[in-house]
Amino acid sequence: MRVGSFAAGAVALVLLLTWIAFRGMSAELDDWKHASTVLEKIETARNMIDRNVLSARTGILRNYDPIVREIGLVRSSVERLRSDTVGDAEIGDAVGALQEALVRDERLIEEFKSRNALLQNSLAYFVVLNQNLEGQSQSQGQSRDFAGQIGRLAAAMLRLTLDTTPGSAAHVDAQLDVLLITSIATGNVVAAQPLLEHGRMLRDQLPATDALLRDLLSSPASGHMEAVQRLIEERAAAAGAAASMFRYMLYIISVLLVCMLVYLGAQLQARARALRFRADFEHAIAAISTRFLSSGSADPTSHVERALSELAACIGADRAYFVDGRMAGDYQWSRNGVDPAPGWPERMRRLAAAFERGDNGTIHVPAIRRSARATTRARTGREIDRGPGDAIDQMADAGLHAWVGVPSPDAESPGGILGFDALRPGPMTRWHDYGLFRMAFDTISAAVERDWLTREKERLEAGLQQARRMETVGALASGVAHNFNNIVGAILGYTEMARERVPPDGRLAENLDEIRLAAERALALVDQILTFGRRGISQRKLTRVRDLVDETASMLAASLPPRIELRVRDSSGDTRIPADPARLQQVLMNLAANAAQAMDGEGVIDIAIAAIETGDAVRLGSDELGPGRYATLRVTDGGRGMDTATQERIFEPFFTTRSDGNGLGLATAREIVREHGGAISVRSAPGEGTTFEVWLPYAIPESRPKESAPGRQLPVTSLRGEGETVLILDGDGQRLLRLEEIVAALGYEPVGVTRAEEAARSLGRPGSEFVAVLICEPRSSAFDVSALLRREAPALPIILATTSAADIHPPALAAAGIREIVHSPVTPAELARALSFCRKSQETAAG
Known part of the structure; x- marks a missing residue:
């Protein structure tokens, strides 16, 4: 019964789609055919108008009502054509142009009607006057010249009615002038005057009326109608082709739908089995979650390994592992005798980056086979590919037949993955609902993260206490610095005034100089404290890196100990950076001063300048720079060096290894570099010297003249x-x-x-x-x-x-x-x- 109903429904669907194919696609074609018929009516009406106009010109048609009727028919037909083609912009524009041309023709017809009426009236009067005047001249026995001239004028006018060229018009003008002279000579001026007036009127009206008639007959409406007709024919042909195509397509779709229904019916039973399996899998995940929750704060290692074994058993995997990149967790389970090679989870975590993730964030490789390219690479020893194909070849080399991976979706935990390896063909290749593995990943990740967060919380609480102490010290130091600045400024001012009033070589002058030097050192310390705590917006300008280093080197030459040699190496060319030169000079001065103190006042400080363009992110210390172009400043000394613990704290405010240091020089340098969008790092080892590396984003501007260096300040x-x-x-x-x-x-x-x-x-x-x-x-x-x-x-x-x-x-x-x-x-x-x-x-x- 179910099969019969299913078959009946399928037959009904086929019949319905077939009826749609043959009946549902003809409306558009009918519309274009109707538009073509309307256009033919417009053409017929225009032809009738042209015929009637010509008849009116020859005098055959005395009544203009047929022309008016045809014009009305053209108007209504154009409006109907416009409404029929309103959905097509191109045809609408063409119909609009046709309508404008027809409106022009209507204006010309109205003007023609007026001129032709006047023309026909004058022509009738001219004929009557000509006959009367000729008869009078013959009956009264007047001069033959006068009568002959009237006849010649009539012949010239008849010719002008048939040929309105300039030559015929000139001939009529000549005959009118001769008749005027003859009438004066014979004394018939009064009798000939009406004939002459109508002759002149006909001489003007005939060429003008024929010119108007020629404009009307050469109307651009014909071209516009051809354009509209062509577009309508194109649309009709396209509609007919589309109708045929869609009929075939709908018929094919109907057949495909029937096949699909048959296929879906066959899959219902398989789907039911899959749903039962999904319920079992979800039950397993629920049991795993319950165990994690009830375990409290205990070490989750045993629970994670048990969860991996249960999940792997569900899909027939031989190995399972969970790695969390942020918390450095590494948990594995494997069937007896199939232990992974050393470093295998880490290797699979890197290979996962070569694959695109599915909609649910999982990666499924159902069949792993070694490719021909891998064979060629093994034979030649050359690298061929680094994409998914290369990753599959490496999996095949490791003996995998299928693989499922669930990478971490969290950008804060890069590299985290839940993976399952199949070392033999089996049920894993027939399982398709891998979205559940995202739930499994989240369950395991939550348990591991809870343990990690507990330990991280303890570490952060200790760090928070330290940060609060540092914040209190910093706020106290900043407040004291402002007040101390005023006191030291007063000491320095009075010292300099006193220095001006004592002999330059006396003991008192030396004491005042020592007081001034001590006050200047105090001001420098206060300025460093305030500079480190300030977050102002510095004034940036495009600065050439080499000029900045050269200017700083000239200042260092006067301030460094005499046995310190300063070397500058430059491979950056005309590299320029948007910078505040004074603040970057402070960075170089601090680094050079640290280098001189590390070498106990004797040695070489090497400053290397370079320009680097990188397509990958670069990590420098605790900062990470994105891809781009950077100018690098590397300051190297051969001093005592630092151990790892010192390097980790070297940029902390108020941290120093010298008894006379204040711990703000390097902290301020890092803040300045960060303000410029760069980063700074340190590389050192005890007894091997120290290298500070500064990266700053750069741009190459158009060439410009160098700015003159500031002059030396006068005393x-x-x-x-x-x-x-x-x-x-x-x-x-x-x-x-x-x-x-x-x-x-x-x-x-x-x-x-x-x-x-x-x-x-x-x-x-x-x-x-x-x-x-x-x-x-x-x-x-x-x-x-x-x-x-x-x-x-x-x-x-x-x-x-x-x-x-x-x-x-x-x-x-x-x-x-x-x-x-x-x-x-x-x-x-x-x-x-x-x-x-x-x-x-x-x-x-x-x-």
Whole structure:
């Protein structure tokens, strides 16, 4: 009964599809045939219009109603054609062009009707007048010349009605002129005047009407109709071909559907068996999960191995293994006598990368056979392929007949895999529902990860305590650094002022120099602490790597011990990087200083510059760089070197191996390199020296002239003023007094104020002449103060004292009228250079 119903349904489906094939695809073809019929009606109506127009021109047709009817028929037919082809843009455009041409023809027909009516009327009058005048001339016995001229004019006009060429028109003009002269000579001017008027009118109307008729008969509508007809024929032919094709396709599909139904019916029983097997497999996974949950925090090794054996038994695998790349777990199970070769799970984890994953994230290789290419490679010893084919050949060499792998879907755990090896043909090759293995992978991975997370939690808690201590120390150090910076700045300022007032070779001068050096070292330490904690946006520009290294080397030559030799090797060419040169110079200075200290002040520091382009990701220390182009700076020394433990902590803030170090140099260097999108690494061994390698992304810009190197700064003593007046604005009274003393010590006359309004009034007083204005205000209000002062003295240079200018853009400074920036707290040397620059700019403007 079931077979009979199934067969009846299949026959009904075939009959239904066959009926659709022969009946469902003819509507479009009928539409195009109907459009072609409408187009034929338009053509017939146009032909009738042309015939009627010609009849009206010859005088046969006196009534224009047939023309009007045909025009109405053309209009309605065009509208019907447009509605029939509305779904086809190309035919719609062609029909639109046809409709425009027909509208033009209608305008020409209307004009023709008006002209032809006037023409026929004038022609009738001309004939009557001609006959009357000729009869009168004969009855009254007038001159034969006059009567003959009337006849010749009639003949010329008759010729013009048949031939409206310029020659016929000129002949009529000549006859009209002769008749006019003859009528004057014979005294018949009054009688001939109406004939002459109608003759001239006919002479004008006949050529114009025929020209209009020629335009009408040469209408572009015929070409547009041919184009529409061609497109309709193409669409009809395509629709007919499509109808035939779809009839055959639907018939074939019907047959295929019947075959598919038969096949699906045969698979129902196999599917039922598969569902029973799936239920058993899910039950096994549930049992494994229950054991993992009940095991608590015990070592999961035995439970994982048992789970692998149960899963392998379900599909007839001979080996099973689970590897987690993140947690470094490696669990294996194998049937007796089929132990894997050493390193086999790791090898399969690498081979899995050559295969594409299925929809459920699994990889199934049902049959593994050694390929001909593998035989050729074994014979010749040459590598042929590194894709899936090569991986299958390696599996075949290991004796595998089938393989199932479940790679980790988590990007944080690369390389994790659950694998099953079949060393003999068996049920594993007939099993297809591998999506369950993703569930098995997740179950085992969760159990292993739970154990790993427990141990990781303990490690992170210890690290968190250390991080909290470091955070507290860092916050305390940053707060102390800001206050200490002001104190040291005051010490340095007063020391330099005192140094200017003592003899240069005395004991007191030496003591002041030592105080100044100690204060500068303290400022450098504070600056390193603040720089390490700052996260400002540096000003980048395209910088040539070799120029950056050469400039840094010139500074190092003056600061390194005399027995340190600095060597620079360059293979980078014209490599340029988007960088903040000052901050990258700080990186090189720190690395070179560390290298000199590691060699105890004697040896060679080698700086190698190169340009590298890589297509793979590169790991440098704890950072990873993607594929791209990089400029590399390698700083190598032959010093004491470091052990592994020291290398792991060398970039930590405040970690140092020297008693006089502060532990911020390398930490700051790494932060600067990271800000530039690069990475830094260290390679060292005790007694073998140390190599620091810096990678920075680079670009090769168009060639441009090199920027001139900045000149060497002049000493403070050569930058003293000559009594010029300097206006100082600082809301802090104590700091204002110290700034006035510094400015006075530099040879200038200070005028200090604490409010912006007082500064503006000082600038506005008659006769006040200032060489510059020094603003020591918070950056949030400094630009407003600058704008206020510029209204009083637009050309006066303004100097801004700020703790950091890293995130101030040069265009903003220029717009505010700020010429120079000095570091706060202000030092005499930096202020002297800024004032000297302002004084020179004033002198240049005055000259």
